[in-house]
Amino acid sequence: MDQDCWSISKFIEVSAERVFLKMYLVESKAGAIVCMLFSLLFLGTWPALLTLLERRGRLPQHTYLDYTITNLVAATLIAFTVGEIGTNSMKQPNFLTQLSQDNWPSVLFAIAGGVVLSLGNLSTQYAWAFVGLSVTEVITASITVVIGTTLNYYLDDKINKAEILFPGVGCFLIAVCLGSAVHASNAADNKEKLEYFSNDSNNGVGYGTYCNFEFSRRGGKTLTKDVTGSKPTNTNKVDMNDLENGEEKAKAGTALFLIEVENRRAMKVFGKSTYIGLAITFFGGACLSLFSPAFNLSTNDQWHTLKDGVPHLSVYAAFFYFSVSSSLLAMILNFTFLYRPVLNAPKSSLMCYVNDWDGRGWAFLAGLLSGFGNGLQFMGGQAAGYAAADAVQALPLVSTFWGVLLFGEYRRSSGRTYTLLAGMLIMFIAAVAILMASAGKRK
Numbered sequence: 001m002d003q004d005c006w007s008i009s010k011f012i013e014v015s016a017e018r019v020f021l022k023m024y025l026v027e028s029k030a031g032a033i034v035c036m037l038f039s040l041l042f043l044g045t046w047p048a049l050l051t052l053l054e055r056r057g058r059l060p061q062h063t064y065l066d067y068t069i070t071n072l073v074a075a076t077l078i079a080f081t082v083g084e085i086g087t088n089s090m091k092q093p094n095f096l097t098q099l100s101q102d103n104w105p106s107v108l109f110a111i112a113g114g115v116v117l118s119l120g121n122l123s124t125q126y127a128w129a130f131v132g133l134s135v136t137e138v139i140t141a142s143i144t145v146v147i148g149t150t151l152n153y154y155l156d157d158k159i160n161k162a163e164i165l166f167p168g169v170g171c172f173l174i175a176v177c178l179g180s181a182v183h184a185s186n187a188a189d190n191k192e193k194l195e196y197f198s199n200d201s202n203n204g205v206g207y208g209t210y211c212n213f214e215f216s217r218r219g220g221k222t223l224t225k226d227v228t229g230s231k232p233t234n235t236n237k238v239d240m241n242d243l244e245n246g247e248e249k250a251k252a253g254t255a256l257f258l259i260e261v262e263n264r265r266a267m268k269v270f271g272k273s274t275y276i277g278l279a280i281t282f283f284g285g286a287c288l289s290l291f292s293p294a295f296n297l298s299t300n301d302q303w304h305t306l307k308d309g310v311p312h313l314s315v316y317a318a319f320f321y322f323s324v325s326s327s328l329l330a331m332i333l334n335f336t337f338l339y340r341p342v343l344n345a346p347k348s349s350l351m352c353y354v355n356d357w358d359g360r361g362w363a364f365l366a367g368l369l370s371g372f373g374n375g376l377q378f379m380g381g382q383a384a385g386y387a388a389a390d391a392v393q394a395l396p397l398v399s400t401f402w403g404v405l406l407f408g409e410y411r412r413s414s415g416r417t418y419t420l421l422a423g424m425l426i427m428f429i430a431a432v433a434i435l436m437a438s439a440g441k442r443k
Helices: 002-019 029-056 060-084 104-131 133-155 162-199 205-217 255-264 274-300 315-339 350-355 360-384 386-394 396-407 415-437
Strands: none
Touching (some): 029 060, 029 104, 029 133, 029 396, 104 133, 133 162, 133 274, 133 396, 162 386, 274 315, 274 360, 315 360, 360 386
């Protein structure tokens, strides 16, 4: 009996050593694909939440500051939980140990990745108002994949299958063209709706509302007449819960719906050149195409910038530095935008931001989804190659769903627009499948 007890206790000790010997890392291809799928869901959802708040009239500066706080919280939670699992060793030090190591070249790559991510996300936030959620995500995601995936393929020493990977990149490139065509077609549809509505003044409702909209767009207050021609009422202050409670004043896709959205939203974009929105979108895509290669360099040191004997940064330590730099830059820029807004966003102040609780919970949720989504993307990329992990950039599959469901995008559009939209989504589905099929295994 004593011998049996000794054997059992010895087995438990050995098992415990095996369990806690290594830091937790995703190593299998299946585990990496699961991380990518969850990352795709999270990264495709948070832009929809920020767009929802902008369309309700919440200032983008307020929303992005809230988003930034919980985005950093997510990275910190990952670092102090998963990053601390396992015993500390020279080859795989835990998160806290790496904070004091001489790994600054890798840290700087992680910081650079956070900076370009912050610039890219901030650009897309303003681009959504000009060209819509779906088109913004299509163009930025496609640029990110075309440039970022190519860079990651060579940085990862070609561990992904090129004959599978690059046809997937080609699908994303085709999606860029289709996304631009969808935007142009949908913009033409909306212009036709508004022109028809402005000319329809038989009962005085359409023309009166249109004139009031024009007055609002030129800086005045919004005045709305009812059908009976009663006294105009000031509707400059909009109930922030209208969309949440389903109290739409017009059917999605109609001219009245487009005008109501414009009157409610924080940024007035009707009458503005769509080229501004597209320019912002392409700039954001260029920035976003560099954050994953920079993160790749920080964790794998392909350029041999670390001193001999210094271990590579773990995914969790690199993600922490990455998120700190991204959050700090976002806070600095958005605090500046409170007092010096851009692109016709209203001015605000620190006290106004602190007291603005309308929609704050949604902004906090968006930050958490973005933080955990990026973390899962990097965990999957470290296991199966960052080029394959760029499959999560097919997030327009998710954001287009939210755009149609929440915002009425593409409702009552032309057959041409629906055909282009279907083609765009098919190319994204193909791209996701092909990129994930190219997943390799890091040595």
